[in-house]
Amino acid sequence: MATMTDNSAAPSTNETPAVVLSVRNLSTSFRTDRGVVNAVSDVSFDLHRGESVGLVGESGCGKSVTSKSIMRLLPDHITRYGTESQIRLDGENLLSYSEKQMRVLRGDRIAMIFQEPMTALNPVFTIGWQLDEALKYHTKLNRRQRKARVIELLDMVEIPNPDRRYQEYPHQLSGGMRQRVVIAMALACEPEILIADEPATALDVTIQAQILRLMKNLQERSGTAILLITHDLGVVAQTCDRVVVMYAGQVVEQASVRDLFHNPAHPYSKALLESIPQSGRKEKGKRLATIDGIVPSLLDMPKACRFADRCDYRQDLCTTDLPQVTDDGNGRSVRCHYPVGQSSSTGSGS
Ligand SMILES: Nc1ncnc2c1ncn2[C@@H]1O[C@H](COP(=O)(O)OP(=O)(O)O)[C@@H](O)[C@H]1O
Ligand SMILES: [Mg+2]
Missing domain, CATH: 3.40.50.300 (P-loop containing nucleotide triphosphate hydrolases)
Incomplete structure (x- = not known):
């Protein structure tokens, strides 16, 4: 468009x-x-x-x-x-x-992104888990579909190796990568x-x-x-x-x-x-x-x-x-x- x-x-x-x-x-x-x-x-x-x-x-x-x-x-x-x-x-x-x-x-x-990505991320859960939760809450996708969608979202926000990142914790990512994850989360439900x-x-x-x-x-x-x-x-x-x-x-x-x-x-x-x-x-x-x-x-x-x-x-x-x-x-x-x-x-x- x-x-x-x-x-x-x-x-x-x-x-x-x-x-x-x-x-x-x-x-x-x-x-x-x-x-x-x-x-x-x-x-x-x-x-x-x-x-x-x-x-x-x-x-x-x-x-x-x-x-x-x-x-x-x-x-x-x-x-x-x-x-x-x-x-x-x-x-x-x-x-x-x-x-x-x-x-x-x-x-x-309505989704919101804050200055500090850690406001939106929980340090004790993996990136994949947190994105999955967002989809679980707001969509009817099943487990497999959600996993595919999470990978797709991470890819969309240009995070390299989304399969690997899926299993990582927020502290393993740079500030810029974390904010990308937050954007992915914000956009998950369009x-x-x-x-x-x-x-x-x-x-x-x-x-x-x-x-x-x-x-x-x-x-x-x-x-x-x-x-x-x-x-x-x-x-x-x-x-x-x-x-x-x-x-x-x-x-x-x-x-x-x-x-x-x-x-x-x-x-x-x-x-x-x-x-x-x-x-x-x-x-x-x-x-x-x-x-x-x-x-x-x-x-x-x-x-x-x-x-x-x-x-x-x-x-x-x-x-x-x-x-x-x-x-x-x-x-x-x-x-x-x-x-x-x-x-x-x-x-x-x-
Ligand atoms: N929870 C609060 N209690 C009292 N004052 C607040 C509270 N939140 C914001 N303010 C005051 O409201 C004003 C506007 O703040 P804010 O909207 O955060 O400004 P900014 O334009 O920098 O984002 C500031 O003077 C701030 O101190
Ligand atoms: Mg402000």
């Missing part, structure tokens, strides 16, 4: 693939000793079939909390979701699901949605590139929608169709990768882009450089624009009123009183 990107030279298409996941007004807070931490505030975005969406922003801005809210992996006793919050999968709101219902979904229709939270960040740069290419290839074959969480805009440029930019728990901009890189509308997006050396070039340490100023505390958010203190374009309104999200109806939205003009260019080679 061809990639469903819309960031090629073609003009915007009318036939957008179906929405598979719809996050609406997601607010997630935690009760802590220090008070209520509002980690995610009023976040909305869609994921369409077969597309890759990058979720970016500095550390602590709420990316992982957003993904764990979708997977319902946050500690129930301290986590609260806003009353308006919805996470819709085929029209059903996952926030109203029981843990039992979620368990059926997880790894079946999920509609794959959420990858910094899947390659812990790996060295060449292995990172391999892992991301692998995910992309597998996606092109399966049509799985990917939500790729990363702080690395270079990764987004190389692997995603669209991008959702978060700042201090809110989505500040959504755009196609092309629009965001060539014409960022939110001053924060612009600052992020300017903080990477040369987009499109793979360099070590190409991370989001920090932007001057500090992020407001999640315990006490200003009612105004959360980025105002650090913003080069700040005007009076920005320090008094919370900007609402404006949407151009073409998949582009921004939460800013004074979006950056159309003439700006980041100089990113295309």
Whole structure:
């Protein structure tokens, strides 16, 4: 199947693939000793079939909390979701699901990969055993069929000698190989949605590139929608169709990768882009450089624009009123009183 990107030279298409996941007004807070931490505030975005969406922003801005809210992996006793919050999968709101219902979904229709592969692997069981368990839980395959499928999956994620690897324990594999196993496990049941939270960040740069290419290839074959969480805009440029930019728990901009890189509308997006050396070039340490100023505390958010203190374009309104999200109806939205003009260019080679 061809990639469903819309960031090629073609003009915007009318036939957008179906929405598979719809996050609406997601607010997630935690009760802590220090008070209520509002980690995610009023976040909305869609994921369409077969597309890759990058979720970016500095550390602590709420990316992982957003993904764990979708997977319902946050500690129930301290986590609260806003009353308006919805996470819709085929029209059903996952926030109203029981843990039992979620368990059926997880790894079946929605799979997740974390930064550290050992989060998903059990050190005391062989690779083969663990993949077999996943298939046992989610499919009706018999023992022989499962074994064949496991070998096939290991082969698919380009693990050499899958027959031998089958019998090995996680510690016998390198970090990159372990993450491949986790990807195999995530893809075992052909999920509609794959959420990858910094899947390659812990790996060295060449292995990172391999892992991301692998995910992309597998996606092109399966049509799985990917939500790729990363702080690395270079990764987004190389692997995603669209991008959702978060700042201090809110989505500040959504755009196609092309629009965001060539014409960022939110001053924060612009600052992020300017903080990477040369987009499109793979360099070590190409991370989001920090932007001057500090992020407001999640315990006490200003009612105004959360980025105002650090913003080069700040005007009076920005320090008094919370900007609402404006949407151009073409998949582009921004939460800013004074979006950056159309003439700006980041100089990113295309
Ligand atoms: N279980 C928790 N209890 C309290 N605060 C939390 C919890 N999990 C995350 N947070 C806070 O929520 C904010 C967003 O965190 P996170 O989503 O992990 O950021 P990132 O964008 O780096 O993934 C951070 O300030 C973090 O400290
Ligand atoms: Mg995170």
